Amino acid sequence: MPRISVIVPAYNAAGTIGSALRSTLRDLPRDAEIVVLDDGSSDGTAAAVDAVADDRVRMISRANRGVAATLDELLDLTDGEIVARMDADDLVLPGRFRRQLRAIDGGADAVFTTVVTWGSGMPGVPRPSGIHPDDFGLHLLLTNPVAHSTLLARRSAIVDAGGYRALPTEDYDLWLRMAARGSRLTRLGLPGLAYRVHPGQVTASAQWRHASWTNAELAAAYSELAEKLIGTPATRITSLSIDDRLDAAxxxxxxxxxxxxxxxxxxxHSASAQRALRRKLSERRSWLTSRIHQGSVVAR
Structure with a gap:
């Protein structure tokens, strides 16, 4: 049994999955596997995976069921003590897994990294800014601070939280539930991934955002974590922005x-963590004010 199982959902990714897998393999320890689930692709995704000749890669193909169902199935198809995520259109940067495993061995339950964004304009290089496990839950109450494809986590922490659920923002929903259960989540400051940005991403869709902001299960997970961390249930900030029961004031x-x-x-919390969280809190108020103003203009 490999120690690490890298799970890769793939749908019509023939043009990118080969480079994604090769970058992962270059950085991956030998005691690891990559499992690709081809979610009913209609292009040459399966052939592109087959062309990557490495005994650490295996692929399963089936009819399309969507990303959340695919991720849950990938958990069932693997048995590594550690689960890592990779997307079929991103690239692993050197040193990602070594640094993440060091954090896991140091007591973390889930480890993420920052990312370099590319694919749309100039590459975006982040300021090295890690998030300590003691602060991660508070960041989740403001926004999702991590890219899903940078995850490396103990399988037990994912399973104990209930795994992935079939709802919008299935990753953020899982982080909320893991944090509420007391799992130690952290983000390393150095980027571990080149994250491809393109207009066709699901997360770029206004319909997807609205579905996420109005989802009752996600709202309950958020409120549970808020009660644990700030002592009272709360409404997610994005959801508050479109709550028709309240006026702007x-x-x-x-x-x-x-x-x-x-x-x-x-x-x-540390002084640096407080500064970062207060700055983000101020940014979220500005975002909410802007959204409310946009809504009032449209309503006129």
């Missing part, structure tokens, strides 16, 4: 109440 008042409790919860 009511939305800002609810956010300011959340911000007060959030700020109080920062006591005991």
């Amino acid at each position: 009511g939305k800002l008042a609810e956010f300011d109440g959340f911000a007060h409790r959030f700020s109080a919860a920062l006591d005991g």
